[in-house]
Amino acid sequence: MDNTFFKKFAPKEPKFFPILNDIAAVIVSASELMIEFATHGNADNAEEYYTQIKTEERRGDTLHNQIFQELNNTFITPFDREDIHHLATQMDDVTDYINSAAKKVFLYNPKEMPEGAVELARLIKAGADTIQQAIRSLGDLKKSRKAIFEHCTELHRIENQADDIYETFLIELFETQKDGVELIKQKEIMQELEKATDTAESVGKTIKTIIVKYT
């Protein structure tokens, strides 16, 4: 008996939360690798670090595809679908920006790691941890509402700190770096790191929107 139809519409245990948790874990791993890379990276080991981070980025892609498949096979309202998809996409974007930063360090081979790269990488890691906690709490919205809001505020605070570091970096870079090529290298690497914290904040905003809608 072909029960595809019933399978498709039968209420299922939603598999979204485990996958969202896995995506959060990927951001954490990628950010940890980025701290290592920013701290110890040089021309000799850059490809090795980049390859490790790229592996995380691909894991993230696979998980993002899984969420997408799962959403298409589960009977939920289009608005829930849209929200979960949007959240997963933004979380994946954080890893993508970490990966872009790592890729640029490898491809551009700057004379030195940009001043402040380690600090930004640490803030990304702090954001990744916060996202992970918020996602874990999403499973029990009623109970964790307040805690989740605090995580979102924390992501905003982290982004502000990252902004300050990035701005200080830019002012100094444009004042002191007279070599245009080196300036481009350093600026673009830091830009990707800053975008990672930016996107982590956006994850917080999306979570907040979801909470407001459903509680």
Place this chain on the structure above:
Amino acid sequence: MDNTFFKKFAPKEPKFFPILNDIAAVIVSASELMIEFATHGNADNAEEYYTQIKTEERRGDTLHNQIFQELNNTFITPFDREDIHHLATQMDDVTDYINSAAKKVFLYNPKEMPEGAVELARLIKAGADTIQQAIRSLGDLKKSRKAIFEHCTELHRIENQADDIYETFLIELFETQKDGVELIKQKEIMQELEKATDTAESVGKTIKTIIVKYT
């Protein structure tokens, strides 16, 4: 008696139009400040101008959040909701680009303001005025349909003018500016200004779409 339920679904006077008007007013103020900054800006007063523009940008953010709250608390169809949200977001983006331009003048501290920055700032102001008129007219769609279409055409015309200025600027910059660092500074500042006029045109397109749908 807890009448939250009734409150939420009772027809309300929509508060969207006053907020959209306020967002339009913020774009006008920010663009006026940008004209001042492009005309009189220098290393000494850059932070002061930037701070003033940033204040407008934050006002815009607050208003954008208000629209969002209002949309979540009002019983309207998802498609209307989406359109109004999209419009408010794009309007807010115009202010964001003005703010980014101002921020880059402050952070990068170029040797001189880019040739054409004042002209672009004036076009942004012209666009802001046009958006303001179009938003005011949205309150009475039937009567103002033709006028609103003209405002949208005007936004398109302004964008074309901005494009010409930006292209002339780029050709000259790449021909004459041999200092890579200074070239990056000037190019990026002008790029943000050009994106502001671009986004003002997108606001026009969104307004047009809304009119076509609802009249």
Place this chain on the structure above:
Amino acid sequence: MDNTFFKKFAPKEPKFFPILNDIAAVIVSASELMIEFATHGNADNAEEYYTQIKTEERRGDTLHNQIFQELNNTFITPFDREDIHHLATQMDDVTDYINSAAKKVFLYNPKEMPEGAVELARLIKAGADTIQQAIRSLGDLKKSRKAIFEHCTELHRIENQADDIYETFLIELFETQKDGVELIKQKEIMQELEKATDTAESVGKTIKTIIVKYT
């Protein structure tokens, strides 16, 4: 008798497919012109090539508007509408990136065409051909399902090749090009070309999503 109401809701022969086919044809033409430009372009003929590509880009815009009008006048579900609109927009974006690359060659006037530009242009053309075949097959989904999936895989493969070329180009550029201004010119031109292949891959992903939904 005013039959506007009936006209609007009567089932119509969908005109989307012919327009999507036309948009695909525009990408093919633009990519062919870009191969020519990358192969034979110089300071004397750059404006001429750019003008030709711009003409294609405007044709694409007109077609994109037509799809949009058609969607607003046809009675289909919002989700179909959204999918078709998204597909048309992404296809149009491929042409836009080709146009941006051409524009930058014209505006920036680099000392020489970037190493690898011809190869990237050829990959864009291969992607454009693949998109054209996929769109043609969309008209008969049931029969062509497998073929369309293969076209999407091909678009992914092309994007990977383009990535490799772009990365090799960047490594070499940052190693050898000491003139910051020339580096910016070459980098930005190649970036637009790379984004064209990127977006062609996204077209493939969107087509895949549509197929999964409707078959």
